Amino acid sequence: MIVEIDTGGAVPVYEQIRAQLATMIETGLLPAGRQLPPVRQLAADLGLAVNTAARAYRELEAAGLVTSRVRHGTVVADRSTLSRTQIAERLRDAAAEYAAIAQRLGVPGEQAHAAVLRALQARATGTPTA
């Protein structure tokens, strides 16, 4: 299980981390009680300032998705995972957001669709997207 960021993207890096972790937690990919890497490890692996990774964790904690305790690190909070309807809603929202970005960039539908398929394939095989 990995997080992937693009430091040159329009979305702030901490938000990229937060969004990916939030999705993994809400869909049950990261189960309750699962320990997340320490902030310093995540920051070192991603080549970021510690504060950037810490902000992503803080926001997840504020949303009730993780809990942080001294000596125990950050673990996924014990909460019920999303229902099928909630997952469908989130997927629809994310798709709408992606469609809006693609439209703003002037990308044709086929190209946008192919990009999504490539990203899904890369995630399934565990290889980072180019």
Added chain:
Amino acid sequence: MTPWWIIPAFLVALPALAAAYHAYGPISRSRLTAFARWHELPITTANGNQVIRYLAVTRRWRSAGLITGWAVAFAVELPQGRVSFNPLVLFAGWFAGALAAEIHLAIVVHGRRRTASLVPRTPKRYVSAVVWGLLPVGALAGIAVLPGAVAEGTLTAATVSWTALALAIVLVVALVRRKVLLRAQPVEPADVIRADDAIRSRSLHVLSGGGFALAAYCALAALATRGTTEAGVAAVAGLAVLAVGITAARSRRPAPRPAA
């Protein structure tokens, strides 16, 4: 007439050249195989260069540290008109080189797109609790000398200096160990991750064993300044420290399988 400095210069230059030749030479296949066997690590086309680079960088820096220790030991003794080599200084030089190598290995250049695994890297993944706990033992040994010296009224500046040195060594080694643990581990194929774990494990064993031995030697030196320790006891303690340090540094933990 031969100038007086020719012989000392020769004594420093010859080992320096030998160390440089050794440090910059190629890594032999047998050395690579020994590392792989020790860590139960299958060497592949993807991770071969990674292990060779680690072996080359550590050997280069440790050799440079050793020869620096050699030169320092020589430079300290020479003005007093004698030529002898303090093994502690040589070891300290070698270990300083080992620390520098780990700092050098921690330098990673990141691209625009970056990935990170969500598996926490904890010490127990790489070393046993006993080996990891040796460094605090070294710190305690350093501190333990002080109360006795104060109670007996034998506390001198030398005692305090050796104790401070022991604690400084423990602090520096603890920081470098932490750096090794947090060293970036990009998301790569499983064989590369296993090699990275084996490298991290080897580094932590060497740092833990070496750091303990060096700190404990400083604690023993602090004890010796009190003048109440018999030479035989000190020698036995010194050998025990050496044995524990070497055993810890040479011990192993097989490379863990990458977690999901």
